[in-house]
Amino acid sequence: MEPYATADELWAGALVFARVGAVVMLIPGVGEAYVPPRIRLSFALLLSLVFTPLVAPGLPPLPDQLSGVVGWMLRETLTGLALGILMRMTLSALGVAGEVVSLQTTLSFAQTANPLQAQPGTTLAAFLTLLGVTLIFATNLHHLFITAISDSYQLIAPQRPLLIQDFAATAVTTAAQAFKVGIQIAAPVMVFALIFNVASGLVGRVMPQFQIFFAAAPLNVLLGLSVFALSLGVGGMVFIEAYRRALAVFSGG
Template sequence: MFTLQVQAFLYIMARITSFIVVVPGFSHKSVPGTVKVFLSLILSFLVYTRSSEIQVYEELLLFMLAVVREVIIGLTMGFAAKLIFSAVEMAGQFIDFQVGYSMGAVYDPASGATSSYYGRLFYWMSIMVFFMLNLHHTMLLSLMDSFQVALPGQVGFSGISLEGILFLFSLSFKIAFSIAAPMLVVLLVTDIVMGLINRSVPQINVFMLGMPLKSLLGMVLFLFLASSIMNHAGKTLFMMSEYVTKAVEMFR
């Protein structure tokens, strides 16, 4: 009986640990591994105490398949939440490309990838809004509620749909464009005007004039639109629990 209880606890911990490993805010390299482990243990214990009957197996193969399923569910939920933050960062990268800052992208040791200036700025703005609005509480509640939607200890992936995965990815691009659109439109108009000037007065070095002008214009636009960008990011992050739930429902 004790072995079966441990098995049920491992199902829960596998999902929670895999979720925390990838979800923004908790998966960052600045968060000590000890904190992640203790958080996983505490949340797993809380879920275990409120869980009803959990399917357990005596066969090792079925047990391993059930653990793999829980890991995949946790990773899917974590990546669904991460897509929202990535969408906000992508909006900044669109602006960087339009301004010309993408040429100066640098390696970010925290994420293990190259990042641009506005991309990193937008990402940390979204993290700040995330904790300011206590959305980390909502996200953890969604994680705990997922055990009522997709019961732990099951074997099989019959509920996974390609449509749900494509929805999450298309949603991230939609969010990115909606956040970056105001600045992109102004910068695009600036490019058109600079092109017309180049055709009208070929003696002017538009490239040398355009780079500092677009950099200055980008900073001014950001200062004017920072509050609206944060409001938009906050509204998007508020819907994160809904997106995480959609990801869990694929395993129902």
């Protein structure tokens, strides 16, 4: 390989690929289970070729021992996995919103395959998650993924100690923020369900002979889905803004 690249250049490229490949494996859109592995691998390799000349001055030299090589590769892989997990955690807000809306509209029993989570989930949760990935690419928010990977070499430099406590604190904050955003997206349906259930209970108390369940169940589904459809645009804007703020944290913004 010496005529094409020196050992130090190969080492720098492999070290960058370890972090970038781990991030690409988890980021929304490209890192989904239904994306062919060759596409993810090619995308990670392309990003590594772009980033290597930019970050090579800050990378550690090639170790003399095999244990040093393995240690550095594991460190960069763990760093990439941590970044990818944080980027994906915010997307779980849509899953939370879908589960809450399904529960409030009595559709939680309708399970379907969720291609983004590789496990069954409610139909509304799967729909919202796919909608979130579509909005990320439609609003060019995926460009911030590349910026976050590049800026991570300043925030988490390879030759500095791993920020384990900072990662744990950021993970807790991100999870709490994702749950908060999910509740905000589902808030209109929650308010409707509260009012509707109270009204149904009052009708049932006033008219005990009236079979309120048979009349309220279809109305709950119809009106709940109508409120959900009307609030979908605002919910998408709330999610995109929250995701933009989350990526700004990873980019040091």
